[in-house]
Amino acid sequence: MSWKKVCATSDIPKNECRKLWVEGVPVLAVNYGEGFRVMPPVCPHMEEPLDESGIVANCILTCTKHLWAWDLRTLAMEGSETEKPLKTYDVKEEDGIVYAFIENEILYEFEDEDEMDDESFFSN
Amino acid sequence: MKIKLQTKSGEFAFDGDASESFLFAGLAAGISLPYECATGTCGTCRARVMEGTAEVVWDEAPGFAKLKRDKGDILMCQSRPGSDCVLRVPSNMTQTDDVSGVPCWREAKITTAKQLTRDVIHFDLELSRPMTFKAGQFTVVETGDVRGGRAYSMVNFEENTGKLSFVVKRKPGGGFSEWLFSNDVVGHELRLFGPLGNATFGPEDDKDLLCITGGSGIAGIMSILERARGMGYFQKHKGWVFFGVRTLADGFYIKELADHVEQAGGNLEVTLALSDETPATEVHPDFPQIKLAGGFVHEATSRLMAGRYSDNLLGYLAGPPPMVDGAIRLLLTEARLAPNSIRYDKFA
Numbered sequence: 001m002s003w004k005k006v007c008a009t010s011d012i013p014k015n016e017c018r019k020l021w022v023e024g025v026p027v028l029a030v031n032y033g034e035g036f037r038v039m040p041p042v043c044p045h046m047e048e049p050l051d052e053s054g055i056v057a058n059c060i061l062t063c064t065k066h067l068w069a070w071d072l073r074t075l076a077m078e079g080s081e082t083e084k085p086l087k088t089y090d091v092k093e094e095d096g097i098v099y100a101f102i103e104n105e106i107l108y109e110f111e112d113e114d115e116m117d118d119e120s121f122f123s124n
Numbered sequence: 125m126k127i128k129l130q131t132k133s134g135e136f137a138f139d140g141d142a143s144e145s146f147l148f149a150g151l152a153a154g155i156s157l158p159y160e161c162a163t164g165t166c167g168t169c170r171a172r173v174m175e176g177t178a179e180v181v182w183d184e185a186p187g188f189a190k191l192k193r194d195k196g197d198i199l200m201c202q203s204r205p206g207s208d209c210v211l212r213v214p215s216n217m218t219q220t221d222d223v224s225g226v227p228c229w230r231e232a233k234i235t236t237a238k239q240l241t242r243d244v245i246h247f248d249l250e251l252s253r254p255m256t257f258k259a260g261q262f263t264v265v266e267t268g269d270v271r272g273g274r275a276y277s278m279v280n281f282e283e284n285t286g287k288l289s290f291v292v293k294r295k296p297g298g299g300f301s302e303w304l305f306s307n308d309v310v311g312h313e314l315r316l317f318g319p320l321g322n323a324t325f326g327p328e329d330d331k332d333l334l335c336i337t338g339g340s341g342i343a344g345i346m347s348i349l350e351r352a353r354g355m356g357y358f359q360k361h362k363g364w365v366f367f368g369v370r371t372l373a374d375g376f377y378i379k380e381l382a383d384h385v386e387q388a389g390g391n392l393e394v395t396l397a398l399s400d401e402t403p404a405t406e407v408h409p410d411f412p413q414i415k416l417a418g419g420f421v422h423e424a425t426s427r428l429m430a431g432r433y434s435d436n437l438l439g440y441l442a443g444p445p446p447m448v449d450g451a452i453r454l455l456l457t458e459a460r461l462a463p464n465s466i467r468y469d470k471f472a
Contacts, residue, residue, distance in 0.1 A: 046190060055452070055456045055457060057456045058462075060463065066470050067464075079463035079464035
Protein backbone atom coordinates (compact mmCIF):
# COMPACT_ATOMS: atom_id res chain seq x y z
CA MET A 1 0.00 0.00 0.00
CA SER A 2 1.18 3.48 -0.75
CA TRP A 3 -1.17 5.50 1.42
CA LYS A 4 1.16 7.83 3.28
CA LYS A 5 0.35 9.95 6.32
CA VAL A 6 0.57 13.64 5.38
CA CYS A 7 -0.64 15.54 8.45
CA ALA A 8 -3.42 15.74 11.02
CA THR A 9 -6.55 17.53 9.86
CA SER A 10 -6.03 19.91 12.78
CA ASP A 11 -2.52 20.85 11.57
CA ILE A 12 -3.79 23.12 8.79
CA PRO A 13 -6.49 25.74 9.46
CA LYS A 14 -9.25 26.28 6.92
CA ASN A 15 -8.17 28.16 3.78
CA GLU A 16 -4.48 27.57 4.43
CA CYS A 17 -1.83 25.47 2.77
CA ARG A 18 1.48 24.05 3.97
CA LYS A 19 4.50 22.66 2.22
CA LEU A 20 5.36 19.30 3.79
CA TRP A 21 7.74 16.44 3.10
CA VAL A 22 6.22 12.98 2.97
CA GLU A 23 8.95 10.35 2.99
CA GLY A 24 11.18 12.55 0.89
CA VAL A 25 8.46 13.79 -1.46
CA PRO A 26 7.65 17.53 -1.28
CA VAL A 27 3.91 18.20 -1.26
CA LEU A 28 1.50 21.03 -0.69
CA ALA A 29 -1.36 20.09 1.65
CA VAL A 30 -4.41 22.34 1.43
CA ASN A 31 -7.41 22.63 3.74
CA TYR A 32 -10.10 24.22 1.57
CA GLY A 33 -12.84 23.99 4.19
CA GLU A 34 -14.75 21.12 2.59
CA GLY A 35 -11.79 18.77 2.54
CA PHE A 36 -8.08 18.41 1.88
CA ARG A 37 -5.99 18.24 -1.30
CA VAL A 38 -2.39 17.10 -1.58
CA MET A 39 -0.38 18.09 -4.65
CA PRO A 40 3.07 18.99 -5.96
CA PRO A 41 4.13 22.24 -4.24
CA VAL A 42 4.53 24.29 -7.43
CA CYS A 43 2.19 26.06 -9.83
CA PRO A 44 1.96 24.19 -13.17
CA HIS A 45 2.41 27.50 -14.97
CA MET A 46 5.90 28.76 -14.06
CA GLU A 47 6.87 26.68 -11.03
CA GLU A 48 5.96 29.36 -8.52
CA PRO A 49 6.13 27.87 -4.98
CA LEU A 50 2.45 27.55 -4.07
CA ASP A 51 3.11 27.67 -0.33
CA GLU A 52 4.10 31.31 -0.96
CA SER A 53 2.04 32.28 -4.02
CA GLY A 54 -1.08 30.19 -3.38
CA ILE A 55 -4.26 31.67 -1.90
CA VAL A 56 -7.21 29.52 -0.85
CA ALA A 57 -10.62 31.19 -0.67
CA ASN A 58 -14.13 29.97 -1.47
CA CYS A 59 -12.69 26.50 -2.26
CA ILE A 60 -10.60 28.08 -5.05
CA LEU A 61 -6.81 27.82 -5.10
CA THR A 62 -5.30 30.82 -6.92
CA CYS A 63 -1.63 31.38 -7.68
CA THR A 64 -1.22 35.12 -7.16
CA LYS A 65 1.57 35.39 -9.70
CA HIS A 66 -0.62 35.21 -12.82
CA LEU A 67 -4.06 34.28 -11.42
CA TRP A 68 -4.11 30.65 -12.53
CA ALA A 69 -6.83 29.07 -10.39
CA TRP A 70 -8.60 25.76 -9.73
CA ASP A 71 -11.72 24.71 -7.84
CA LEU A 72 -10.42 22.30 -5.20
CA ARG A 73 -13.78 20.48 -4.97
CA THR A 74 -13.77 19.40 -8.62
CA LEU A 75 -10.23 20.36 -9.79
CA ALA A 76 -11.91 22.32 -12.61
CA MET A 77 -9.83 25.16 -14.04
CA GLU A 78 -11.14 28.58 -12.97
CA GLY A 79 -10.96 32.00 -14.56
CA SER A 80 -9.76 33.02 -17.97
CA GLU A 81 -6.00 32.72 -17.38
CA THR A 82 -5.62 29.08 -16.37
CA GLU A 83 -4.25 26.84 -19.11
CA LYS A 84 -3.21 23.62 -17.35
CA PRO A 85 -4.93 21.27 -14.92
CA LEU A 86 -3.72 20.87 -11.37
CA LYS A 87 -2.22 17.45 -10.64
CA THR A 88 -3.01 15.98 -7.23
CA TYR A 89 -2.52 12.83 -5.21
CA ASP A 90 -5.57 10.84 -4.14
CA VAL A 91 -6.41 11.70 -0.54
CA LYS A 92 -8.44 10.23 2.28
CA GLU A 93 -9.15 11.30 5.85
CA GLU A 94 -9.28 8.70 8.64
CA ASP A 95 -9.49 9.43 12.37
CA GLY A 96 -8.34 13.00 11.95
CA ILE A 97 -5.37 12.09 9.73
CA VAL A 98 -4.92 13.09 6.07
CA TYR A 99 -3.40 10.36 3.89
CA ALA A 100 -2.21 10.71 0.30
CA PHE A 101 -1.65 7.89 -2.19
CA ILE A 102 1.96 8.52 -3.17
CA GLU A 103 3.73 5.90 -5.23
CA ASN A 104 5.92 8.18 -7.28
CA GLU A 105 6.42 11.91 -6.98
CA ILE A 106 4.13 13.75 -9.40
CA LEU A 107 6.10 16.22 -11.49
CA TYR A 108 4.95 18.75 -14.05
CA GLU A 109 6.67 18.53 -17.39
CA PHE A 110 8.66 21.75 -17.19
CA GLU A 111 11.88 20.19 -18.37
CA ASP A 112 12.61 17.86 -21.25
CA GLU A 113 9.18 16.68 -22.17
CA ASP A 114 7.47 20.04 -22.13
CA GLU A 115 4.70 20.89 -24.49
CA MET A 116 7.04 22.39 -27.07
CA ASP A 117 8.48 18.95 -27.77
CA ASP A 118 5.32 17.01 -27.32
CA GLU A 119 3.86 15.32 -30.37
CA SER A 120 0.46 16.17 -28.92
CA PHE A 121 1.25 19.89 -29.24
CA PHE A 122 -1.37 20.38 -31.94
CA SER A 123 -3.86 17.78 -30.87
CA ASN A 124 -6.08 19.85 -28.61
CA MET B 125 10.86 37.39 -44.61
CA LYS B 126 8.12 34.83 -44.11
CA ILE B 127 7.31 33.94 -40.52
CA LYS B 128 5.21 30.83 -39.98
CA LEU B 129 3.62 30.06 -36.64
CA GLN B 130 2.65 26.63 -35.38
CA THR B 131 0.13 27.16 -32.58
CA LYS B 132 -2.49 25.29 -30.62
CA SER B 133 -5.13 26.82 -32.86
CA GLY B 134 -3.46 25.98 -36.17
CA GLU B 135 -0.92 27.62 -38.45
CA PHE B 136 -0.54 31.34 -39.11
CA ALA B 137 1.87 33.37 -41.21
CA PHE B 138 2.98 36.97 -41.39
CA ASP B 139 5.68 39.07 -43.00
CA GLY B 140 8.70 39.60 -40.78
CA ASP B 141 11.32 42.32 -40.95
CA ALA B 142 14.86 42.37 -39.59
CA SER B 143 14.11 45.69 -37.87
CA GLU B 144 10.96 44.55 -36.07
CA SER B 145 10.32 42.11 -33.21
CA PHE B 146 8.32 38.97 -33.98
CA LEU B 147 5.74 40.11 -31.42
CA PHE B 148 5.06 43.53 -32.87
CA ALA B 149 5.12 42.33 -36.49
CA GLY B 150 2.67 39.54 -35.66
CA LEU B 151 0.34 41.78 -33.64
CA ALA B 152 0.38 44.39 -36.42
CA ALA B 153 -0.64 41.62 -38.84
CA GLY B 154 -3.74 41.05 -36.69
CA ILE B 155 -2.57 37.86 -34.96
CA SER B 156 -3.43 37.70 -31.25
CA LEU B 157 0.01 36.53 -30.09
CA PRO B 158 0.33 35.97 -26.32
CA TYR B 159 2.04 38.75 -24.33
CA GLU B 160 1.70 40.71 -21.14
CA CYS B 161 4.53 43.23 -20.68
CA ALA B 162 5.81 43.43 -24.29
CA THR B 163 9.11 44.72 -22.87
CA GLY B 164 11.15 41.62 -22.01
CA THR B 165 10.23 40.91 -18.42
CA CYS B 166 7.27 38.58 -18.00
CA GLY B 167 8.15 35.62 -20.29
CA THR B 168 4.59 35.27 -21.63
CA CYS B 169 5.55 35.72 -25.31
CA ARG B 170 7.90 32.73 -25.40
CA ALA B 171 8.25 30.75 -28.62
CA ARG B 172 10.58 28.08 -29.96
CA VAL B 173 12.48 28.60 -33.20
CA MET B 174 11.93 25.39 -35.21
CA GLU B 175 13.51 26.63 -38.47
CA GLY B 176 15.48 29.72 -39.40
CA THR B 177 17.43 32.15 -37.26
CA ALA B 178 16.37 34.77 -34.74
CA GLU B 179 18.42 37.74 -33.59
CA VAL B 180 18.06 38.68 -29.93
CA VAL B 181 17.71 42.43 -29.36
CA TRP B 182 18.12 42.68 -25.58
CA ASP B 183 20.16 39.72 -24.43
CA GLU B 184 19.86 40.51 -20.71
CA ALA B 185 16.04 40.74 -20.74
CA PRO B 186 14.84 39.26 -17.42
CA GLY B 187 12.22 37.15 -19.20
CA PHE B 188 14.94 34.99 -20.80
CA ALA B 189 15.62 33.48 -17.35
CA LYS B 190 12.29 31.63 -17.69
CA LEU B 191 13.20 30.04 -21.05
CA LYS B 192 15.27 27.13 -22.31
CA ARG B 193 17.50 29.05 -24.67
CA ASP B 194 19.58 25.99 -25.55
CA LYS B 195 16.45 24.57 -27.16
CA GLY B 196 15.90 27.66 -29.26
CA ASP B 197 13.35 29.36 -27.04
CA ILE B 198 13.00 33.10 -27.53
CA LEU B 199 10.98 36.00 -26.22
CA MET B 200 9.09 37.23 -29.27
CA CYS B 201 9.17 40.80 -27.91
CA GLN B 202 12.99 40.75 -27.75
CA SER B 203 13.84 38.86 -30.95
CA ARG B 204 13.76 39.63 -34.66
CA PRO B 205 13.99 37.35 -37.68
CA GLY B 206 17.36 36.79 -39.34
CA SER B 207 15.76 34.66 -42.08
CA ASP B 208 12.46 32.99 -42.93
CA CYS B 209 11.38 31.34 -39.68
CA VAL B 210 9.06 28.72 -38.30
CA LEU B 211 8.09 29.38 -34.66
CA ARG B 212 6.13 27.24 -32.25
CA VAL B 213 3.93 29.20 -29.85
CA PRO B 214 2.16 27.08 -27.21
CA SER B 215 -1.07 29.12 -27.11
CA ASN B 216 -4.41 29.56 -28.79
CA MET B 217 -4.73 32.59 -31.04
CA THR B 218 -6.83 34.14 -33.77
CA GLN B 219 -6.17 36.38 -36.75
CA THR B 220 -8.37 39.29 -37.71
CA ASP B 221 -8.76 40.58 -41.27
CA ASP B 222 -9.73 44.01 -39.99
CA VAL B 223 -6.37 45.53 -39.09
CA SER B 224 -7.80 49.02 -38.46
CA GLY B 225 -7.80 48.52 -34.69
CA VAL B 226 -4.69 46.35 -34.29
CA PRO B 227 -1.59 47.78 -32.59
CA CYS B 228 1.02 49.45 -34.79
CA TRP B 229 3.81 52.03 -34.69
CA ARG B 230 2.99 55.72 -34.73
CA GLU B 231 5.24 58.76 -34.71
CA ALA B 232 4.62 61.27 -31.96
CA LYS B 233 5.85 64.63 -30.72
CA ILE B 234 5.95 65.76 -27.09
CA THR B 235 3.71 68.85 -26.80
CA THR B 236 3.81 69.47 -23.07
CA ALA B 237 5.81 68.17 -20.13
CA LYS B 238 5.06 69.12 -16.56
CA GLN B 239 6.74 67.97 -13.39
CA LEU B 240 3.99 67.15 -10.88
CA THR B 241 6.03 66.21 -7.79
CA ARG B 242 9.70 65.76 -6.90
CA ASP B 243 9.87 62.57 -8.97
CA VAL B 244 6.78 62.40 -11.20
CA ILE B 245 6.42 63.99 -14.63
CA HIS B 246 3.37 64.22 -16.89
CA PHE B 247 3.69 64.61 -20.65
CA ASP B 248 1.36 64.86 -23.62
CA LEU B 249 2.03 63.55 -27.12
CA GLU B 250 0.59 64.51 -30.46
CA LEU B 251 0.27 61.44 -32.70
CA SER B 252 1.01 61.25 -36.43
CA ARG B 253 -2.40 59.62 -36.82
CA PRO B 254 -5.21 59.03 -34.33
CA MET B 255 -5.49 55.95 -32.15
CA THR B 256 -8.47 54.21 -30.60
CA PHE B 257 -7.71 52.36 -27.40
CA LYS B 258 -9.51 50.93 -24.40
CA ALA B 259 -9.27 52.52 -20.96
CA GLY B 260 -6.46 50.81 -19.07
CA GLN B 261 -4.28 50.04 -22.10
CA PHE B 262 -0.61 50.95 -22.59
CA THR B 263 1.85 51.64 -25.38
CA VAL B 264 5.56 50.90 -25.75
CA VAL B 265 7.43 54.18 -26.19
CA GLU B 266 10.84 54.54 -27.85
CA THR B 267 13.10 57.50 -28.34
CA GLY B 268 16.26 57.64 -30.38
CA ASP B 269 18.15 58.92 -27.33
CA VAL B 270 17.50 55.87 -25.11
CA ARG B 271 17.90 52.21 -26.01
CA GLY B 272 14.85 49.92 -25.80
CA GLY B 273 11.15 50.50 -25.30
CA ARG B 274 9.26 51.44 -22.15
CA ALA B 275 5.65 50.51 -21.43
CA TYR B 276 3.44 53.35 -20.22
CA SER B 277 -0.31 53.35 -19.64
CA MET B 278 -2.37 56.14 -21.12
CA VAL B 279 -3.72 58.63 -18.55
CA ASN B 280 -6.43 60.09 -20.79
CA PHE B 281 -9.34 58.49 -22.56
CA GLU B 282 -10.87 59.61 -25.81
CA GLU B 283 -12.08 57.67 -28.85
CA ASN B 284 -9.99 58.02 -31.98
CA THR B 285 -7.68 60.58 -30.43
CA GLY B 286 -4.54 62.29 -31.70
CA LYS B 287 -3.42 63.13 -28.17
CA LEU B 288 -2.09 60.73 -25.55
CA SER B 289 -1.09 61.61 -21.99
CA PHE B 290 1.36 59.71 -19.82
CA VAL B 291 2.88 59.95 -16.37
CA VAL B 292 6.34 58.69 -15.48
CA LYS B 293 8.03 58.24 -12.14
CA ARG B 294 11.72 59.03 -12.03
CA LYS B 295 13.86 55.99 -11.38
CA PRO B 296 17.53 56.59 -10.59
CA GLY B 297 19.43 55.03 -13.49
CA GLY B 298 16.19 54.50 -15.43
CA GLY B 299 17.17 55.52 -18.96
CA PHE B 300 13.90 56.95 -20.20
CA SER B 301 12.74 58.61 -16.97
CA GLU B 302 16.16 60.25 -16.47
CA TRP B 303 16.02 61.44 -20.08
CA LEU B 304 12.59 63.00 -19.49
CA PHE B 305 13.69 64.76 -16.31
CA SER B 306 17.06 65.96 -17.56
CA ASN B 307 16.07 67.43 -20.89
CA ASP B 308 13.80 70.04 -22.26
CA VAL B 309 11.80 67.37 -24.04
CA VAL B 310 8.98 69.47 -25.51
CA GLY B 311 9.18 69.19 -29.30
CA HIS B 312 11.10 65.91 -29.15
CA GLU B 313 9.93 63.13 -31.42
CA LEU B 314 9.19 59.62 -30.23
CA ARG B 315 7.63 56.57 -31.69
CA LEU B 316 5.22 54.31 -29.94
CA PHE B 317 3.63 50.91 -30.50
CA GLY B 318 0.13 50.20 -29.31
CA PRO B 319 -2.44 50.00 -28.02
CA LEU B 320 -1.50 46.98 -25.86
CA GLY B 321 -2.82 45.25 -22.75
CA ASN B 322 -5.84 43.30 -21.57
CA ALA B 323 -6.51 44.94 -18.18
CA THR B 324 -9.17 47.11 -19.74
CA PHE B 325 -12.48 48.71 -18.80
CA GLY B 326 -15.46 49.43 -21.01
CA PRO B 327 -19.23 49.65 -21.25
CA GLU B 328 -19.53 45.84 -21.21
CA ASP B 329 -18.35 45.85 -17.57
CA ASP B 330 -21.48 46.11 -15.49
CA LYS B 331 -19.96 46.06 -12.00
CA ASP B 332 -18.77 48.23 -9.13
CA LEU B 333 -15.09 49.14 -9.38
CA LEU B 334 -12.36 48.83 -6.77
CA CYS B 335 -9.04 50.27 -7.95
CA ILE B 336 -5.88 49.82 -5.89
CA THR B 337 -2.80 51.55 -7.22
CA GLY B 338 0.52 53.03 -6.25
CA GLY B 339 2.71 55.73 -7.78
CA SER B 340 2.51 56.05 -11.57
CA GLY B 341 0.15 53.05 -11.63
CA ILE B 342 -2.60 55.66 -11.25
CA ALA B 343 -2.22 56.33 -15.02
CA GLY B 344 -4.49 53.52 -16.21
CA ILE B 345 -6.93 54.20 -13.36
CA MET B 346 -7.25 57.85 -14.51
CA SER B 347 -8.12 56.58 -17.98
CA ILE B 348 -10.71 54.21 -16.51
CA LEU B 349 -12.26 57.04 -14.45
CA GLU B 350 -12.39 59.27 -17.53
CA ARG B 351 -14.08 56.50 -19.49
CA ALA B 352 -16.54 55.87 -16.62
CA ARG B 353 -17.41 59.56 -16.37
CA GLY B 354 -17.99 59.79 -20.12
CA MET B 355 -20.67 57.11 -19.99
CA GLY B 356 -22.25 58.05 -16.67
CA TYR B 357 -21.04 54.80 -15.14
CA PHE B 358 -21.20 56.01 -11.55
CA GLN B 359 -24.89 56.82 -11.86
CA LYS B 360 -25.48 53.07 -11.66
CA HIS B 361 -22.35 51.74 -9.98
CA LYS B 362 -20.11 52.49 -7.07
CA GLY B 363 -16.39 53.03 -7.27
CA TRP B 364 -13.53 53.08 -4.80
CA VAL B 365 -10.00 54.23 -5.64
CA PHE B 366 -7.10 53.72 -3.24
CA PHE B 367 -3.98 55.55 -4.39
CA GLY B 368 -0.72 54.93 -2.55
CA VAL B 369 2.10 57.49 -2.36
CA ARG B 370 4.77 58.15 0.24
CA THR B 371 3.73 61.55 1.62
CA LEU B 372 1.01 64.12 1.01
CA ALA B 373 3.45 66.11 -1.12
CA ASP B 374 3.94 63.06 -3.37
CA GLY B 375 0.27 62.98 -4.36
CA PHE B 376 -0.60 64.07 -7.90
CA TYR B 377 -3.72 64.28 -10.11
CA ILE B 378 -5.47 65.25 -6.85
CA LYS B 379 -7.56 67.99 -8.45
CA GLU B 380 -8.55 65.66 -11.30
CA LEU B 381 -9.51 62.94 -8.82
CA ALA B 382 -11.52 65.45 -6.75
CA ASP B 383 -13.37 66.46 -9.95
CA HIS B 384 -14.23 62.80 -10.59
CA VAL B 385 -15.61 62.50 -7.04
CA GLU B 386 -17.73 65.63 -7.57
CA GLN B 387 -19.09 64.37 -10.88
CA ALA B 388 -19.95 60.94 -9.49
CA GLY B 389 -22.49 62.38 -7.03
CA GLY B 390 -21.55 60.32 -4.01
CA ASN B 391 -20.88 57.03 -5.75
CA LEU B 392 -17.11 57.39 -6.06
CA GLU B 393 -14.74 57.44 -3.11
CA VAL B 394 -11.05 58.28 -3.53
CA THR B 395 -8.53 57.70 -0.73
CA LEU B 396 -4.90 58.77 -0.80
CA ALA B 397 -2.83 56.34 1.30
CA LEU B 398 0.41 57.74 2.72
CA SER B 399 3.04 55.11 3.49
CA ASP B 400 5.73 57.37 4.97
CA GLU B 401 3.78 59.83 7.11
CA THR B 402 0.71 59.85 9.32
CA PRO B 403 -1.97 62.06 7.79
CA ALA B 404 -2.69 65.10 9.97
CA THR B 405 -6.28 65.36 8.75
CA GLU B 406 -8.98 62.96 7.58
CA VAL B 407 -9.32 64.62 4.21
CA HIS B 408 -6.92 66.35 1.86
CA PRO B 409 -6.28 69.92 3.11
CA ASP B 410 -6.88 71.45 -0.33
CA PHE B 411 -9.39 68.97 -1.76
CA PRO B 412 -11.83 67.71 0.89
CA GLN B 413 -13.33 65.31 -1.66
CA ILE B 414 -10.20 63.17 -1.23
CA LYS B 415 -9.87 61.08 1.93
CA LEU B 416 -6.51 60.44 3.56
CA ALA B 417 -5.24 57.26 5.23
CA GLY B 418 -1.95 56.02 6.63
CA GLY B 419 0.00 52.88 5.71
CA PHE B 420 0.65 50.90 2.56
CA VAL B 421 -2.17 51.16 0.08
CA HIS B 422 -3.38 47.55 0.30
CA GLU B 423 -3.36 47.79 4.11
CA ALA B 424 -5.36 51.01 3.99
CA THR B 425 -7.78 49.35 1.57
CA SER B 426 -8.19 46.38 3.90
CA ARG B 427 -8.89 48.65 6.87
CA LEU B 428 -11.28 51.04 5.16
CA MET B 429 -13.15 48.52 3.01
CA ALA B 430 -13.79 45.92 5.74
CA GLY B 431 -17.47 45.00 5.65
CA ARG B 432 -18.15 47.30 2.66
CA TYR B 433 -17.31 45.09 -0.33
CA SER B 434 -20.14 44.83 -2.81
CA ASP B 435 -20.91 41.38 -4.19
CA ASN B 436 -20.70 42.66 -7.76
CA LEU B 437 -17.16 43.96 -7.86
CA LEU B 438 -14.39 44.26 -10.43
CA GLY B 439 -10.85 44.88 -9.16
CA TYR B 440 -8.18 46.88 -11.05
CA LEU B 441 -4.61 46.84 -9.80
CA ALA B 442 -1.55 48.76 -10.98
CA GLY B 443 1.68 49.43 -9.18
CA PRO B 444 4.95 47.90 -8.00
CA PRO B 445 4.93 44.05 -7.76
CA PRO B 446 4.79 43.83 -3.92
CA MET B 447 1.76 46.14 -3.90
CA VAL B 448 0.02 44.16 -6.63
CA ASP B 449 0.73 40.91 -4.78
CA GLY B 450 -0.66 42.27 -1.51
CA ALA B 451 -3.71 43.66 -3.29
CA ILE B 452 -4.42 40.33 -5.06
CA ARG B 453 -4.38 38.54 -1.70
CA LEU B 454 -6.77 41.12 -0.31
CA LEU B 455 -9.17 40.86 -3.25
CA LEU B 456 -9.23 37.05 -3.14
CA THR B 457 -9.57 36.61 0.61
CA GLU B 458 -11.28 39.69 2.06
CA ALA B 459 -13.25 40.96 -0.95
CA ARG B 460 -13.89 37.32 -1.97
CA LEU B 461 -13.50 38.09 -5.66
CA ALA B 462 -13.23 35.33 -8.24
CA PRO B 463 -9.84 35.36 -10.03
CA ASN B 464 -11.41 36.50 -13.30
CA SER B 465 -12.81 39.61 -11.60
CA ILE B 466 -9.27 40.91 -10.99
CA ARG B 467 -7.47 42.82 -13.76
CA TYR B 468 -3.86 43.96 -13.91
CA ASP B 469 -0.97 43.96 -16.35
CA LYS B 470 1.38 41.15 -15.43
CA PHE B 471 4.70 42.90 -15.87
CA ALA B 472 6.58 40.58 -13.47
